[in-house]
Amino acid sequence: MVKNIDWGNLGFGYMKTDYRYVSCYKNGKWDEGQLVKDENVVINESACVLQYAQTCFEGLKAYKTKENKVVCFRPDMNAKRMIESAKRLEMPTFSEERFLDAIKKVVNANFDWVPPYGSGASLYIRPYMFGSDAIMGVKPATEYQFRIFVSPVGPYFKGGVKPITLMIPDFDRAAPRGTGHVKAGLNYAMSLHAIVNAHNHGYNENLYLDSRTRTKIEETGSANIIFVTKNNEVVTPKSDTILPSITRRSLMYVAEHYLGLKATEREIYLEELQDYKECALCGTAAVLSPVGKISDHGKDILFPSGMEKPGEITQKLYDTLRSIQMCEIDAPEGWIFEVN
């Protein structure tokens, strides 16, 4: 029985569902894992995650297709990225095979929570891992939990896809040779002050610069960025300190192979932003959100696409990727993972 939820009016928030997946790591190995009903996690007060933020996470979505199949978009990429995050944080890795198996188990167990096709909503999937046993000195935990919970979510931005505004903050997101390229909770903890500051100034998000020279564009707190040139070339920043977004990598492929556009990853300087005609943020939560304005300490960069609707290329990229994700048009090999 599908749950009695007003799917069309869901926000982007947590909703408790029936089951979550848990696997525990102890004495050098992961247990076989299980589905549990209790949404609470009980851990020691001196757990490494609580004292020293030893935790990483992932985010992906499951969709119902027209044929009532449930599919995920490139979950193997999330599995691989989580392995990289775990290594950087001295955590044990959870294999790609087991990651995919756990996704299947937890989504199927919560099948009735997957929003229907055409509702605009989807099932958000949150895998995460943390050091759970008591430690005191600064060192990695010896016990860990890998968990996945799911929650139905509506579109990230309500009321259609209206362009958003960004500001260039005085804060940095990622140090050279730091942790900007992995999905660690710590990157988000230190972004909270900056995001509250941006909101207080009337902006939706911060657009971070590279912290070494503060001249190059990196990304926002939770999404990568793309630009469109006046010749309809899609460009995105190349940097070792941004999080390798699966949405961004997919969009660059779509631009080139579905839309026949040139797609380039290269260094992008703050100085050149006024030369672009479109700008958009990309990530699992929002897919693609158009940016109308970027404010750099009182100097406003206004994109010709304006503040009313997405630019033409942004809209095409969005429509094409959404259609691939919903299985309405053919996907590149391996992009669609069937769950049921």
Ligand SMILES: *Cc1c(COP(=O)(O)O)cnc(C)c1O
């Ligand atoms: C998760 C995340 C993204 C988006 O990545 P997707 O794989 O597209 O969801 C972008 N930037 C940061 C900092 C992130 O944490």
